[in-house]
Structure formats: structure tokens, C-alpha cells
Amino acid sequence: MNTTVSELELMQLVERGDRNAHKMIYSKYIRLLTALCGRYLVDDEDVKDVLQDSFMKIFDSIENFNYKGEGSLRAWMSRIVVNQSLDFLQRQGRISFSPIDQLAEEVSDEPDTSEIPASVIYDLIKQLPDGYRAIFNLYVIEDKSHREIAQLLNIKESTSASQFHRAKNLLAQRIKEYLNNTTI
Amino acid sequence: MKDRWLDDISNKMSEFEAGEPAGLWENIETGHQAHTSGWHGSSLLHSWRPWAAAAIVGASVGITAIIADFSADKTNSIPSSEEIAGIEIEIESQPETDLLLTDPRITAPLSDMRRMQPSPRLYLSDDRQRPDSVSILSDETEDNVGESSISNEEVVKNSDARSSSKKKKSTRTSSFRSRPREEFTIKDDSKFKIGAYTSGRWGGGDVNNGGGIDRDSYIASIPSSSEDASATKLKDAGKMRHSMPLKVGVTFGWQVIPHLTIGTGVCYSFLSSDFNNLYFDDHFYMRANQKLHYIGIPVQINYNFATWRMIQFYGTAGVFGEKLISGKVSGENRAEFTSFSVKEKELQWSVNAGLGAQLNVSEHFGFYLEPSVGYYFDNHSMVVNVYKERPINFVLTFGLRYSFGK
Numbered sequence: 001m002n003t004t005v006s007e008l009e010l011m012q013l014v015e016r017g018d019r020n021a022h023k024m025i026y027s028k029y030i031r032l033l034t035a036l037c038g039r040y041l042v043d044d045e046d047v048k049d050v051l052q053d054s055f056m057k058i059f060d061s062i063e064n065f066n067y068k069g070e071g072s073l074r075a076w077m078s079r080i081v082v083n084q085s086l087d088f089l090q091r092q093g094r095i096s097f098s099p100i101d102q103l104a105e106e107v108s109d110e111p112d113t114s115e116i117p118a119s120v121i122y123d124l125i126k127q128l129p130d131g132y133r134a135i136f137n138l139y140v141i142e143d144k145s146h147r148e149i150a151q152l153l154n155i156k157e158s159t160s161a162s163q164f165h166r167a168k169n170l171l172a173q174r175i176k177e178y179l180n181n182t183t184i
Numbered sequence: 185m186k187d188r189w190l191d192d193i194s195n196k197m198s199e200f201e202a203g204e205p206a207g208l209w210e211n212i213e214t215g216h217q218a219h220t221s222g223w224h225g226s227s228l229l230h231s232w233r234p235w236a237a238a239a240i241v242g243a244s245v246g247i248t249a250i251i252a253d254f255s256a257d258k259t260n261s262i263p264s265s266e267e268i269a270g271i272e273i274e275i276e277s278q279p280e281t282d283l284l285l286t287d288p289r290i291t292a293p294l295s296d297m298r299r300m301q302p303s304p305r306l307y308l309s310d311d312r313q314r315p316d317s318v319s320i321l322s323d324e325t326e327d328n329v330g331e332s333s334i335s336n337e338e339v340v341k342n343s344d345a346r347s348s349s350k351k352k353k354s355t356r357t358s359s360f361r362s363r364p365r366e367e368f369t370i371k372d373d374s375k376f377k378i379g380a381y382t383s384g385r386w387g388g389g390d391v392n393n394g395g396g397i398d399r400d401s402y403i404a405s406i407p408s409s410s411e412d413a414s415a416t417k418l419k420d421a422g423k424m425r426h427s428m429p430l431k432v433g434v435t436f437g438w439q440v441i442p443h444l445t446i447g448t449g450v451c452y453s454f455l456s457s458d459f460n461n462l463y464f465d466d467h468f469y470m471r472a473n474q475k476l477h478y479i480g481i482p483v484q485i486n487y488n489f490a491t492w493r494m495i496q497f498y499g500t501a502g503v504f505g506e507k508l509i510s511g512k513v514s515g516e517n518r519a520e521f522t523s524f525s526v527k528e529k530e531l532q533w534s535v536n537a538g539l540g541a542q543l544n545v546s547e548h549f550g551f552y553l554e555p556s557v558g559y560y561f562d563n564h565s566m567v568v569n570v571y572k573e574r575p576i577n578f579v580l581t582f583g584l585r586y587s588f589g590k
Contacts, residue, residue, distance in 0.1 A: 022216070023209070026209055026212065030204045030208070030209075031201035031202055031203065031204055032199075032200075032201050034201070034202040034203065034204060034205060035197075035200045035201050035202035038202050039197065044205065047205060048205040048207075048208055048211075051205065051208060052208060052211050052212055052215065055208075055212045055216075056212065056215055056216060059212075059216050060216075061566070064566055110187050110188060110189045111189055112189070113189045113192045113193055113196075114192060118196040118197065118199075118200045119200070121193055121196055121197065122197065122200055122202070125193075125197070140190050140193060140194050140197075141193070141194050141197045141198060143194075168187075168190070172189070175189075
């Protein structure tokens with residue numbers, strides 16, 4: 001399936017009622033959205049379930065989507081997957097945060113991630129606890145403010161900031177351990 | 185400002201792709217087809233509702249017809265005017281000087297009756313012999329055997345001749361079925377009716393108390409100087425709670441045949457909903473409230489089937505079409521309050537059926553109470569409201585009605 005079709009062309013196909021439009025949209029973004037969902041959910045079956053629900057919702061409402069230019073469709077679909085992932089975690093009661101005594105030590109210098117493959121960083125993020133991972137993803141990759149994260153997760157803004165700080169330290173520690181293991 | 189390594193992670197993860205889960209597309213395709221074909225669980229649940237609505241309307245009409253038919257049996261006990269004429273007993277009064285007895289109901293002693301002359305005669309206005317007719321005879325008829333041999337035909341002719349002369353008639357019906365009790369006499373004869381009514385939530389009452397409803401997506405149109413007014417945007421709503429619709433309206437009815445009134449009018453409906461965790465575009469609202477204003481025109485049929493003292497009982501059924509004229513969602517994002525408008529191009533149709541009781545406080549005015557059930561058809565718009573979440577609604581309507589015209 002040709003995945004180089006532009007979003008504009010895809011939306012035109014949707015407007016025309018082309019029966020292949022949905023499959024083309026799926027093919028173009030499934031891997032990207034799988035990776036996005038996988039950063040929030042560790043279990044592959046959970047990822048599959050959430051993606052199925054997300055695409056059902058996308059296809060149900062795509063005819064009313066207001067296309068605003070290249071990238072807007074992807075952003076819209078990504079937002080749906082993120083929301084569905086967070087809803088799943090909250091329903092499972094997995095948005096929780098570790099007590100202070102289990103936190104990683106403070107990392108003084110920044111780790112060098114330039115040589116680390118994206119797949120390794122992806123795996124290291126997946127190793128974070130659920131609550132830390134969600135906040136880290138929302139702040140660093142989804143570019144949400146702590147205020148917005150607090151509203152999304154029904155926590156205090158200060159809690160979001162403190163938990164992100166701890167998630168960052170924990171990830172930095174694990175990146176350094178990886179670097180140490182790879183250089184040995 | 186993020187650290188450099190975090191920016192690096194962000195750049196790498198934003199374009200990172202993972203393997204497609206096996207069998208996912210097939211699941212999506214199957215689920216989407218089931219959903220659009222009506223075999224999806226929730227769609228199947230909705231598909232029986234139109235039939236339920238039709239059954240409710242049909243049952244109400246049927247019950248009304250049965251009650252009306254039952255009431256009609258009692259009214260048949262009232263003899264028609266033709267029947268009354270058929271058994272009418274004409275009693276010719278004698279010249280006053282000879283009149284000693286004019287009222288056949290007066291029971292006089294036999295000795296007095298003998299002094300009466302002549303005795304009243306019994307005439308039938310037609311030649312029907314009714315075996316249970318009341319006959320009035322005096323003892324002196326025995327002395328008038330010859331006259332009693334007058335044939336019935338001659339009696340009829342004579343009665344016709346006498347009908348043109350001065351005479352006093354005394355008639356009484358001899359219906360041998362019991363007269364209907366006043367309680368079941370249908371008395372509504374006003375040609376026109378106008379009324380005002382209200383129903384729904386006054387001062388409280390939610391459709392969903394506690395818990396709310398999880399809704400996957402919400403789409404509304406946003407007017408913007410930079411966008412087309414009919415543009416739509418997608419939002420994700422976490423939980424919703426809908427208040428019972430509040431309706432206020434005026435009606436005008438016309439009695440087309442006895443007991444059957446067709447009416448129409450104008451009705452205003454107010455719908456309020458509360459959301460939690462509402463996403464709109466790139467903005468997140470922790471709490472939001474939606475207010476929708478509808479204007480509609482109902483077409484209603486009322487059938488009066490019974491009256492008891494000052495209370496009239498009737499059945500009602502009808503159809504209602506309404507249009508969203510104004511809608512607004514106001515959201516709170518911590519200290520920031522923003523709002524956007526809601527638009528809906530589609531009409532909202534519904535059907536309803538119920539029973540009513542009207543207390544007539546005067547000849548023209550009456551208060552009525554009308555419990556009914558309504559079904560709201562899915563108009564496939566993207567506006568989320570109680571009509572879609574709860575298509576079947578039980579409503580109690582209270583109103584004032586003014587009847588006039590004959």
C-alpha cells in the first residue's frame with residue numbers, strides 16, 4: 001500500500017467516499033501510532049486494543065474532521081491515541097507514582113543521547129513505571145505543560161512537575177547505564 | 185526550557201515507528217463494518233428503540249380506542265331520537281270542561297276514575313306494537329268495547345289528524361336500558377382550544393445522576409473569523425451528564441370531529457449538559473457546560489374518551505420537529521474560562537404518546553396533567569445531547585387550556 005499519499009489527497013478520498021481511504025490512512029500512520037501508543041502501554045495486547053478503539057473512533061468521525069493542512073490529520077489522530085491510552089491507564093488504575101524513597105539518585109550532568117538509537121530510547125522509556133512514563137511522554141514528546149498534564153491526569157500541577165523531575169532522573173540514570181554497558 | 189537531551193529524545197520519538205500489531209486491520213475492519221451496518225452491540229441496542237417507540241404509540245392508541253369503545257357502549261343506552269319517536273306515547277287531552285284527568289301518571293282511586301268521562305285514550309304514533317309499552321286504561325274502557333275495536337291503522341290516522349289541532353302532548357321515553365351515569369357522558373363540544381404548557385426539569389433532576397456517561401468523541405462547529413462558520417472540530421469528552429430537558433410551549437387545537445382534536449403550536453426546549461475532561465482542538469477543559477436552545481413545532485392528536493364530573497380523560501399522540509437555534513459550550517481550564525458555540529444543521533424529530541387528565545375549573549378553562557413517553561430519532565448530527573444518550577424519555581407535562589367556539 002502506497003504510504004506516500006499526502007494528507008490532502010487522503011482527505012479528498014474520504015470526501016469522495018472512496019472505500020480504500022480508510023485503509024490508506026491506516027497504512028500511512030499505523031506504525032507511527034503503534035510506537036506512540038507503545039510509549040504509554042507496555043503490554044502489546046493492550047496496545048492492540050487501544051489502537052483498535054482509536055481507529056474506530058477516527059473512522060467514525062473523520063468525515064467531519066476539519067483539515068487544516070499537512071500534518072493536521074496526523075496530529076488529530078495522535079491526540080486521539082494519546083487520550084485513549086491515558087483513559088486506558090486510568091481505568092486500570094495504573095496512573096500511580098512511587099514514594100520518595102524509591103526514587104533514582106539525582107543526575108548531575110545530562111546524558112549524551114546523540115549516539116543512542118531511537119529504538120533503545122523507546123525501550124528505555126517503556127521501562128519507566130506507568131505514572132512516570134505517562135508524565136514524561138506528555139511533557140517531553142507531546143509537549144504538554146504541567147498545568148495541562150495535571151488536568152489530564154487529575155493531579156496537582158506541582159505533582160506533575162515533581163514526578164516529571166523524578167522520571168527524568170530515572171531515565172537519565174538508565175541511559176547512562178546503557179552507555180556504560182555498551183562501551184565496556 | 186527543556187534540556188538538550190530531552191529535545192533529542194523528543195525529536196527521535198516523534199518520528200519513531202514500531203511494527204504493526206498482527207491482525208489489527210482485520211479487527212478494525214470487522215468492527216467498523218459491524219458498527220455501520222447496525223450489528224454492533226450499541227447499534228443493535230439502538231435499533232430496537234424505534235420499534236419500541238412504535239409499539240408504545242400503537243399501544244397508547246389501542247388502549248384509547250378500547251376505552252373509547254367501552255364508553256361508547258354505555259352511551260348507546262341512550263335511545264336515539266328516532267327510537268324515542270317510535271315509542272312516543274301521545275295522550276290527547278279532552279276539552280277542558282271535560283278534563284278531569286290529563287296526566288296519565290296520576291293515580292286516582294277507582295271510584296274517581298269512574299266519574300271521569302271520557303277516559304283518556306291511548307294512541308300510538310306509529311303502528312309498532314311494543315309488548316312492553318306502557319298502557320293507560322281506565323275501568324271505563326270496558327264500556328267502550330265498541331270503540332276499542334278501532335283498528336291500529338285508524339288510530340294512526342286519527343293521531344295524525346289530531347296532531348294538527350290544539351292538543352297537549354305528554355311524552356315520555358320508555359327506554360328500558362338504564363340511563364348512563366353522568367360520569368361517562370362525553371360533554372366536550374368546544375371547537376377550538378388554546379393552551380400553554382411546560383414539562384421537564386424545574387429546579388433539578390438529571391437524566392444521569394452520578395457517574396455520568398463515557399462518550400468517546402464530541403464534535404461541534406465553531407464560528408471563527410478565520411474559518412468557515414460551518415466548520416467542525418473534534419473534541420474528546422471524558423464524561424458527560426445531561427439534565428432533563430425543559431420545555432415550554434403554546435398550542436392551538438381544532439376539534440375536527442366530536443372528541444377528536446388536532447393541534448399544533450410552538451415549543452421551546454432547553455438542554456443542559458456537563459462535561460469533565462473535555463478536549464477541544466489543542467485546549468483542554470477540566471470542566472465544561474453545554475447549553476442548547478431548540479425551537480420546534482408539534483403536531484398532536486387528542487381523543488377525549490371519558491369525563492367524570494369536572495375531569496376529562498384523553499389519549500394523545502403526535503410528532504415533534506425541532507431545530508437548534510443556539511448552543512454554547514463554556515469551559516474552564518484552571519483559571520481560564522473560554523467558550524465556543526454549537527451548531528446543528530439537522531432537524532431533531534421525535535414521536536410521543538400518552539394519556540391526559542384535564543380538570544375543568546370553568547366552562548372554558550381547564551388545567552391538565554399529561555404523562556407521556558417520547559422517542560427521539562437519531563439525526564446523525566455530531567451534537568451530543570440527552571436526545572442521543574436517552575432516546576426514550578418519560579415526561580410529565582402540566583398545562584392550561586382554554587376552550588371556545590361551538
